[in-house]
Amino acid sequence: MPTTPTTPAPASGPAPAAQRIAWFAAALVALVVMLVSIRVMMQRISAFHHDNPRRIFAFREVITDRFNYAGREVAIQRETPATEHAKEAAQSGAQFLVLSYGDATDRIKVEIPNTNTPGRDLLPGLKPYEDWFKVFRMANTNGQSPQTFLAGLDAGAIPDRLVIVTRIPFPGSDPATWGSVWKKDWQFDFRELMPDGRIERYERLNYPTARGIRKPKPGELHENTWQFQAALQMMPQAGQIGPTHNFFNNGIAAAGWTIPAAAFSGLIVCISLAFGFAPKRRTHQTRP
Secondary structure (H helix, E strand, C coil): CCCCCCECCCCECCHHHHHHHHHHHHHHHHHHHHHHHHHHHHHHHHHHHHHHHCCCCEEEEEEECCEEECCEEEEECCCCCCCHHHHHHHHCCCEEEEEEEECCEEEECCCCCCCCCCHHHHCCCCCCHHEEEEEEEEEECCCCHHHHHHHHHHHHHCCCCEEEEEECCCCCCCCCCCHHHHHCCCEEEEEECCCCCCEEEEECCCCCCCCCCCCCCCCCCCCCCHHHHHCCCCCCCCCCCCCCCCCCCCCHHHHCCCHHHHHHHHHHHHHHHHHHCCCCCCCCCEEE
């Protein structure tokens, strides 16, 4: 007996009214939750930035090895073999720079000697040491445009600080190859020439390794500090090398639960509206 062909029933209209109302109600509730979450998020982020203003520093590199600062002469020279310290260093193979600031002096170890490129030692000023050693005039920008800030800095209208930053690669690594990319092993020394004539030396800090929203580790560079921003000036830029951004103790972290709540409720809104407007599935009817 031949079978009777089936014909598809016409597509039905929207979902039944009760079902559509339930989906739209869910969408409305989720929308309210999303809007409340966004509002609280904005309030939290605004309060965080009010209580923790971002400190953005501008740096102007000093490339000469003799200059004046705070009414005192500053000189940075390679240690001469005639000194007692130089004789001791020669026995260990180390080299040093001598920093003189008025009556204060300090010895700075040459972290990357120009052993394979001796011609660099003939460059003027501080250029022979720029791979690992730099001197900066530094000041807080206070929200000014770069042009206005630098003009005020050069005119002496903006008080600045003079800092010296040293990048220390992993001992024994070739600074021209692996030593330039093994960034997690880098360390940084910081000195500052104080207006009272002292050479202030700060804690040696390691390259930052905390990621995501993890708390920065003790002894590492922390974001929103002048040391962190000064260290960035010392990192090779050929490979765009730099630390991964850390979101601990910033506006994103301060938002807390509001971010996942807003995202999840927004997803519920989309799903509920999609099901609320969705038509019924097509059905097939068999002729008698």
